[in-house]
Amino acid sequence: MRALVIDQTGGPEELHIAEVPDPIRISDEVVVRVVAAGVNPIDAKTRSGRGVSRAIPAYPAVLGGDFAGIVESVPYTAHPLQPGDRVYGMGRVPRVGGSYAELVSVTSMSLTRMPATLSFAEAAAVPLAALTAWGALVDTARVHDGQRVLIHAGAGGVGHFAVQFAAYFGAVVTTTGSARNADFLRDLGAHRVIDYTAERFEDVADDQDVVIDLIGNVADDTGTRSLDALRPGGLIVTVPTGAWPTMAEEAAARGIRSTGYSVAPDARTLSVITRLIDDGAVRVHVDREFPLEAGAEAHRLLEAGHVRGKIVLRVMPDPA
Secondary structure, eight states: EEEEEESSSSSSGEEEEEEOOOOOOOTTTTEEEEEEEEEHHHHHHHHHOTTGGGOOOOEEEEEOEEEEEEEESSSSSSSSOTTEEEEEEEEEETTTSSBBBEOOOOOEGGEEETTTOOOHHHHSSSSSHHHHHHIIIIIIIIOOEEEEEEETTTTTTHHHHHHHHHHHOOOEEEEEEEEHHHHHHEEETTTEEETTTTOOHHHHHHSSEEESSGGGGGTTTHHHHHHHGEEEEEEEEOTTTTTTTTTTHHHHHOOOEEEEEOOOOOOOHHHHHHHHHHSSSOOOEEEEEEGGGGGHHHHHHHHHOOOSSSEEEEOOOOOO
């Protein structure tokens, strides 16, 4: 099959098209013909030698966590999913081959039918980012009515879902973003948008119950400064891996709870998100769509920052 691969870790130029063996379906796995694949920060980190690159078993390696496509084969005749079904989900890359390819084989517990209201490109932008936002906000922070929540980088892939989920559950949502994204973020449900280029968020947003940190301390000490925005006993959830090694110690010294978060493929939660999308309560924004062979350009855009929503790779045309 045709895939976008790397032969070694490094810059975006390491991504290139190659022919690789088709995945072999085992156990409860479902083989999906990929129509579109999401592009996520973990892909770029892994490609560069960080992220989960240490777990790459062999090269060439196929990256890409989430996808939307058509079921090719299933574990048994009476399986709930059937060949021809339109599905979306995510795999445990690099434990399994990634979605920057024509075919993926993933456990049936990590994919579900895609929203009827979305295109394949839009659907491919959902699973990893939306499940991350849900896990950080709903499963970890237990977001609820009246809770004061500050979300950093609200216009990004995870962020634009986090803003919507927090608003859906009745939180008072403050988010950081650029001035150009202010109207976009308010439309998603943010009560207040702080222009990080003009204001220090900790000076204007205090006594927060929860901070969802999608940046970490890699830019302008965002994590450490977030402690000033939290009430005593508040919670900070930092999503980027390795972005703030001293988080636990710094937060504990201030009487603040802290945790990281790692997303898990979960078809049941993704099905809940599907219903919210089809009901119009949550929407997805695709910033750019690139053909698979332009994966290096997609990674460069992602790493340059300031992407609104998600970037998607087109693997094949939409089926008739």
